[in-house]
Amino acid sequence: NVSLILLINLVIIMLTNAIIITTHHPCSAFHASTEISNNLVCDNFTLTLASTDFGLTIHEKPLAVLEPTSITEISELIKVSNSLSTPFTIAARGQAHSVHGQAMAREGIVVNMTHLNGYRHGKGVVIFRDEKDLWNSYADVGGEQVWSDVLNAALEYGLTPLSWTDNLFTSVGGTLVNAGVGGQTFKFGPQIANVYELDVITGKGDLKTCSAEKNSKLFYGVLGGLGQFGIITRARIALGPAYTKASIIFHYIILFAYIVVERLVTGLKYVPTFKYEKDVLYQNFLHSSENPGGFPEGPQSWLDIFVPGSRISDINEGVFKNIIFKQNLTANGIILAFPMNRTKWNDKMSVAIPDEQVFYLVSVLQTVTYDTLKTFDDQKNQILEFCKDSGIGIKQYLPRNKTHEEWIQHFGPKWQNFKDTKNKFDPKRILAPGQGIFN
Ligand code: FAD
Numbered sequence: 001n002v003s004l005i006l007l008i009n010l011v012i013i014m015l016t017n018a019i020i021i022t023t024h025h026p027c028s029a030f031h032a033s034t035e036i037s038n039n040l041v042c043d044n045f046t047l048t049l050a051s052t053d054f055g056l057t058i059h060e061k062p063l064a065v066l067e068p069t070s071i072t073e074i075s076e077l078i079k080v081s082n083s084l085s086t087p088f089t090i091a092a093r094g095q096a097h098s099v100h101g102q103a104m105a106r107e108g109i110v111v112n113m114t115h116l117n118g119y120r121h122g123k124g125v126v127i128f129r130d131e132k133d134l135w136n137s138y139a140d141v142g143g144e145q146v147w148s149d150v151l152n153a154a155l156e157y158g159l160t161p162l163s164w165t166d167n168l169f170t171s172v173g174g175t176l177v178n179a180g181v182g183g184q185t186f187k188f189g190p191q192i193a194n195v196y197e198l199d200v201i202t203g204k205g206d207l208k209t210c211s212a213e214k215n216s217k218l219f220y221g222v223l224g225g226l227g228q229f230g231i232i233t234r235a236r237i238a239l240g241p242a243y244t245k246a247s248i249i250f251h252y253i254i255l256f257a258y259i260v261v262e263r264l265v266t267g268l269k270y271v272p273t274f275k276y277e278k279d280v281l282y283q284n285f286l287h288s289s290e291n292p293g294g295f296p297e298g299p300q301s302w303l304d305i306f307v308p309g310s311r312i313s314d315i316n317e318g319v320f321k322n323i324i325f326k327q328n329l330t331a332n333g334i335i336l337a338f339p340m341n342r343t344k345w346n347d348k349m350s351v352a353i354p355d356e357q358v359f360y361l362v363s364v365l366q367t368v369t370y371d372t373l374k375t376f377d378d379q380k381n382q383i384l385e386f387c388k389d390s391g392i393g394i395k396q397y398l399p400r401n402k403t404h405e406e407w408i409q410h411f412g413p414k415w416q417n418f419k420d421t422k423n424k425f426d427p428k429r430i431l432a433p434g435q436g437i438f439n
Pocket residue numbers: 053054091092093094095096097098099102103104113143144164165166167170171172173174175177178179180181182226227230231232233291295398432434435
């Protein structure tokens with residue numbers, strides 16, 4: 001009888017995810033008695049990978065990496081953390097294409113989302129094609145899926161997502177917590193404006209389906225919410241008919257780095273040899289805007305800012321002419337400027353953008369060396385200072401290195417709601433510590 005009672009007790013402990021904290025190997029600190037413990041990995045190679053991203057400048061080591069074999073495990077992990085008097089932090093890691101450690105969790109747990117691929121059994125992207133109106137079509141996509149796979153699956157049905165980033169190997173969850181912007185944004189809005197529904201595991205560990213009609217606070221909060229309120233496990237992405245060559249021309253624009261066909265350049269000044277035309281397949285066209293010339297491997301010094309349309313010529317004078325070109329620093333990199341239209345954005349979403357009808361994403365993206373990193377980062381700070389001193393109401397995209405006060409300023413009138421949403425869905429400040437907003 002006594003051993004039966006002991007056994008029952010043990011089972012109860014296992015079911016409640018009891019944690020035994022020990023002082024041995026880091027993984028033993030998470031000696032959870034469920035599948036979670038089987039899928040927590042603590043070897044040096046995995047931890048080093050989880051503390052590295054595309055930027056190669058920030059390295060925050062987690063205690064362990066969860067390689068989930070189901071969505072329930074992620075939910076359980078978050079619940080375990082919530083149950084502790086000192087919760088550990090948890091960061092979802094998509095493709096780690098961040099450049100400032102946003103997907104890291106120092107002494108917390110990183111969830112390697114790509115492992116959900118196994119759980120989906122090849123069904124990470126499911127297409128619904130509406131024969132009566134192709135514009136009502138959509139894809140149900142795992143948050144860990146990469147956009148390139150969404151594209152390939154949709155094209156098989158003659159369909160396509162409408163809005164893209166320039167790199168198709170980012171994860172769906174990873175771009176939806178930012179915005180997802182590129183050459184189509186002026187026409188179709190950012191990727192976050194092309195989502196019908198989400199499944200999200202909140203910072204309390206609850207799995208919720210949300211949309212504009214259902215759990216709308218969570219839905220709007222998560223879109224552009226820098227991973228603060230939940231982990232996206234499914235997104236319903238708007239699809240439309242796949243483009244013809246002609247529609248590509250009118251649905252894509254990017255200035256400075258590329259000039260696309262006659263109609264777009266009429267009336268614009270440009271260096272004639274920069275103009276070229278080439279016939280390519282739609283999917284090759286989307287891939288062609290990736291890493292022009294390639295971002296060589298090395299530390300990245302990047303700055304992305306949204307600039308109000310009325311001040312774009314100040315950026316030309318004060319940033320391009322007086323800072324970047326004058327300093328004449330040598331690096332591999334590109335400067336991009338995308339025009340955007342505010343009406344294509346939804347102000348209820350978390351992302352902070354300038355308060356003008358037309359604004360631009362201006363990106364200065366440079367691959368540097370460890371010797372020159374500080375010089376280039378100083379240049380980025382100089383650009384930010386110039387914008388501040390000149391009263392140009394920029395907003396940083398993929399923001400970085402902010403103090404608490406700067407975050408409040410960054411979100412401006414959206415801050416109070418952002419904080420309230422955090423208190424509601426992640427009151428113990430467990431999720432996405434690498435963004436540095438609440439931790
Ligand atoms: P990660 O770096 O893995 O994670 C980023 C953040 O999202 C972290 O805070 C992480 O915890 C959180 N996160 C990840 N997955 C989830 C999830 N499922 N649910 C909730 N939170 C999650 N961006 C653009 O908008 N337009 C571009 O054209 C563009 N081009 C790029 C080109 C290159 C070469 C690179 C390296 C980046 C580019 N980016 C661009 C930026 C990129 O979209 C973001 O860095 C994006 O976050 C990368 O996605 P990821 O899957 O790698 O996210």
